[in-house]
Amino acid sequence: MRNLKAALIGGASVLGLSTGAFAAQFDIPDGDLARALDAYSRQTGVQLIYAATDVRGVRTKGAKGDFSEGDALTHILTGTGFAMHRHSAGAIAIVHDDAPPLQQRHSEVTPEAEIQLASTARAASNVETVVVTSSKIKGDIQTVPIAITALSQEQLTERQIAGGPDLVKEVPNLTFTKTNFTGYSIEIRGIGTQAISVTTDPAVAVAFNDTPFLRNHFFEQEFYDVAQVEVLRGPQGTLYGRNATAGVVNVVSATPTDQFEAMASTDWGNYHNRRYEGMVNLPIVGDKLAIRLAGEWTKRDGYSFNSLTNQPIDGRDLWSTRATLRWKPVEGVTADLIWEHFAENDDRIRSSKQLCKRDNGPDQIMGVSTAAGADGQIGVEFLGQGCVPTSMYSPDAFQVPNALSLPYYGGLIGAGFGLAIFNPLNILPGHYDPYASTTQSRNLRDIQSTLDPTYRAKNDTLELNAEWRVTPSLTVNSATGYNQDFLWSTEDFNRFNTAPGIFGDQTAVYPFPQYPLASVRDGNYRCDDGTVAIGMTCAAAGHGSNTGVPTAYFCDPQLGCSDRLVGEDLSDEHAWQLSQEVRLTSDFQGPFNFSVGGNYLHYETEENYYVFFNTLTMYAAGDGLYGRRQAWVPFADTNAQCVPYGHQYADPNVPTSVEDCLGYIDPHPLSQLDNAGHNYFLSQNPYTLNSYAMFGEAYYDITKDLKFTGGLRWTDDQKHFIEVPSELLTRGYGYPSTGNLDQEWKEWTGRAVINWSPKLDFTDQSMIYLSYAHGYKAGGANPPSAVLTVYAGGGISNPTHPRTFAPEFNDAFELGTKNTAADGAVTLNGDVFFYNYKGYQISYIVDRSAVNLNFDATVKGAELQVTWEPLPGLKLGFAGGYEDTRINNGQKAIDLMDRTAGSPLWHLVKPFPGQASNCVLPDYLIAYDLSHSASSLAFACTEAYNLGVDPVTYTLSGTIPLPPGYPGFDPRAGNDPSDPYTGQNTANGIDYGPAPNGGTGFYKNVGGNELPNAPHFTTSLTADYTMPVSADWAATLHGDFYWQSQSWARVFNAVNDKIRGYSSANVALILTDASGWQVMGYVKNIFNKTAITGTFLNSDDTGLTTNVFLTDPRLYGVRVTKHFDGPEGGFSLFSGGEGKKPELWLTLGGNFAQLQDNWQKFSPDFASAMPAGLFNPVITEKAPGTAFDWEGALTYQPEDSNWSLKAGIRYGRSARSQVLHKSLAPVTADELIFPPSFASYLGIPPTVSCEWLKSNFGISAGCPFEAKDPEFVDSRSNASQKYTILDFTLGRDVGIGTIGAGVRFAQFETRAKAELNSDPHYNMPSPLHWPTDLYNKYGDVYDGTTHEARSFHGIGPEGRWDSSLPVLGNETGGEITIDWGVNAAMLFGKQTAQIHRDVSEKKCPGFNGFAAVNCTPLYSTTADFARSKSVTVPNLGGYVGLSARYQNAKISLGYRADEFFNAMDGGQDTAKKYDRGFYGPYFNLSIGFGG
16 A cells, blocks of 8 residues: 555656557567556556556566557556556556555645545546456456456455355356255356266366366355456357366466565454455565465354254354465466365255155045055055145245155055064054154244254365466466365254154064064163163163153164164265366467467266165164064174174175175264165265367457457367165175276367457447357266165166266357447446257256256347446446246156156055165056055065066066956066067056056156256346545445346256245445555345255155255354555565575474374273283274474574574374274084974974084085174274474574573373273083073173373473584575584473273173074273372473575474473373373474565
């Protein structure tokens, strides 16, 4: 910031007499800004006012080419930190781009000019133009023949565009919505990313500094320190590549300059919003080397409310940081190295409310009541779909699903079977619906979640962008990009609570009461500390008193213990990308120029999606067909049939037999899944992409005003996808791959543009352009469907689930114009466009897979953007868009919400729970089953459409006589004319025709329907008024209004798809002063409107609920910002080698340290019981062995002084976790003795040996009389360390180095948690008498847990000696030295140790058959220790290393050791002192200031 009056008095240059409006040829070279301004003024006659001292030493890139006068001046000033402010007299002031209003008037500046200069500081001047800073599209936005919107950081802040979703307010025909599975969809002109398969490419390319990244968080993190955000509308494939069929969003970060500047900002608002942002730009060596550091941190409460926990959710805790190093080693070469890190750890929810209109099922089918089956609920359980269509804005939409029709609940209770043995969950009689008493609030932000969401994301992006001007006319650009991304997110699968008590009385209907369930039993209690006591009272478990009567709880390894239905989903991904692009561009003076290049991209990812329900785990723990149960209580009860070799953690190399379970149960918590369990749904998607491209564009000036652009791009996309079907409730272990799918596309894309710039009397500048572009986006692979539960061997095969999906192609035509008038006070840009789109990719969830279909469509529309400055300081804006998207005639799809498409002859049927999707069957077949065997409906879909048999006769059609009154059904009718058994489906004289689409349902005609998320109209109005309010302050009042019309969520355009239009209004008041302060108050969404922006229909095997995504609520706050400029005359860290030593050194770096294992290991009493071959479980309770600490220091030594003052800090933290297992061979019995009568009944000897079985039944190895539970040890531990060391010393250089004295502060913390479980003695009688000895098998199960926290903090005097020996170079320029030093301190402080310990033993009988385990507690002990002691800790340390210094920059590396003697209390029951040490290499970067 500068005082303009002082600048004018100090020597102003007033040049030229008049302005011009027409384009001219400029040849102003790069270099000194003052000379460039002088040359510009001589050529144009434009009067410029600027302070000579201000622009001294500032460099410009000049202006060469055909520009208007305003464009040329903008080009000269771009990147210099200066802007032009024009007043009514015609003079233009060149001031800093954040210049304040005038403090005093100069004789040559009128009062009107003062107001004009003050107002344009925020609203921009009459001749303002926007320059696109992208390296691929350079120039004035008004001369680029592309529909483009560019927003600077100042505009983003002023208009409160915090992130990507807010861009809808500024860009016509742009919409945004979140989608399921952590994704989002940007729609430009009705086209976006509607496909969610992992192999899908985005239709709108999201680029960072012109490099598109397939996986990014640019629309989750917030904008900070950017040069511009650019939105290009229409296909941009020639320049941006394969995934830009709809457009490009390009985030251009600010780059370092050769002027010092800094900024600090804080933003406080409602929802406890806190946002901090900062930036510092440091020139290091003149204009040769500079670094720019920026970062932001946002933390706020959630916008949604969980009424179950009475807490807000969907909060944010995210931070971003960026470091950019710019190097100009020689003239014409510039390289930018950019590193950006993003991290988030909060309770963000991926979707908000879940809507549903309850489906109670039909009352009758063809006059036959659906009140059939054991409970009279067949109409709900197998003929209802959970939710039915209704408007999202209807009160009906806030109901809940009918749980009896949900496969993960109703399908598992076996209501229709009529036999108690087929009721594996043993739900209360009457088949209790856990949702029946639940109601939803109509507040879209109010949900009910049993489990709080978690959201963790991390992204690191590294770019190296280089430019080499080979000749004045040829430039080579290289862009290298690397990106690594991680995401882990969980949330409650349903947004509504369930009622307790679904497990009820577990012995009431169970056919084997002598073998009660272990994990679900009436002897469980909810304790007053919130925990659940399994099989014992709360007091016996050491958890206080019981809060109520015994309740049936089920303990799920992932979801914990609960007495109600609990569900959760998890989405995670790991991805990395590497890309390289090289371009050669020309800048000839003649009419022809070009840009050619090549691109390579490699991308790898694995995205996993899980769904957990505790009912699924319970069902998997036994064979549902035979009612056999195995228990699941972590680290206690046996789960031998479901977990290989008892408690052993799964080893895929060990063969397993899970004969009595529906698959392996993963015993690990959510954070440590082994991805092998069949008790949850898991979709695994490993995917690799390699893409190669060559491209080129030619630019030809046909005349001075008529130009042609033509471009071509050839792309070779190679995709590799590993097919891994899901295996929910299937027998076995793990998820074997069924094969690989390799795809390749080689396609040409391109564009042709002709633009004309006529000279018109009523405009300053005009351009009309006509363009054609051909865009392409690759196809991909649909994830495989589910492996079936009973009839394994592949997924459901039907024509609506192809293995792959086709690519997209877009032929886009556009006619547009861009105009500037009234000396720049008016800009008017408009266009009309038409798209012929082929193969638009749209996903839906079916068969437990994301299936992508292709649709052809046409899109037409128009856009208008206008800015107008009717008065000085007042600026108005309008951005409007119209689009009409239509799916072509003849397109069709199956609506999962309405599979029968209104047919009166067919009805939806839900299959057995293990099957993936609903089907349709003829009404006469359903009516027959209802009358004769209602339970058969459970398997009807599988039998008809997977086995191809008649579900009534269980045989191929025509092979056996039909039952009386039943006409038969052939599911293959009409599908295979060569099949001799395919007949006609006719009943009662009505031809039902063939099963529609393999039984999946009837097609609906979607031709003429609109594409999803494509509103007809979007409108944005903006107004800014700026005026001076004092000699130092200017005020800007900003307001904007946005509206979009209604749209549709799906291609069916049904009643449940309609998304209402919505509007939003925002205001801000901004105060700016001359010294760099800015204060802004803002309100977003003034009227607090909550609007639905998009929806996601869940699969039919989860009830067809609808997830909705919402706009933000009303937000208000205050933002305070301070800008800092460098000193007069410029600033550089390096003194240029003038021989003066820097006075201030800033040191930043790190130290990789080996840490001591500084505590005793807890050894429980049962450790002595470990037999040979089993390790002592406590060995995993170890501290982290290594850590990396960050360190920084400031050292100040005045010029010509031997004294120095130093302050330093070292901070580090590390963590360690470990899981170990070891087991011995299972115990066996040599013989099995049966009661004589039972042996006679079986026809076997009373005493059976293994040898007898081998000889009579062909058993070749092993013996069946084994315990199934081996002797084992399991151990898990987590440990962490954290430490801080602060030093303050005053030293003096005494010739042999610096001797110093000062104070040292140190703080150390260690924490450990270990869970130990062992079964060292498994007893089994031999011989084994059946059945009495079945209860004499038992294992002694020991459990031990320990939680430990230890710390030391102290402060005391310190002495040190630091010295160095030069070996090369000199002190004034640069040198290499050997460094060494020693330090000693005596710290006075406090040690603490806190230990909590639980040890218990249970006797657990084992059994291989129908029943499970009841463990008998033998003892349980708890110990707590808390110690605190004042101590004196000696400290001794030292280091040795090398340093290399060039002028004011220094790099140091070496080895350091620091020992703190007796610092930690590492004892267990009694105190015991341990040393705390750090040993390892260090690396530091130091920068000197001053001198």
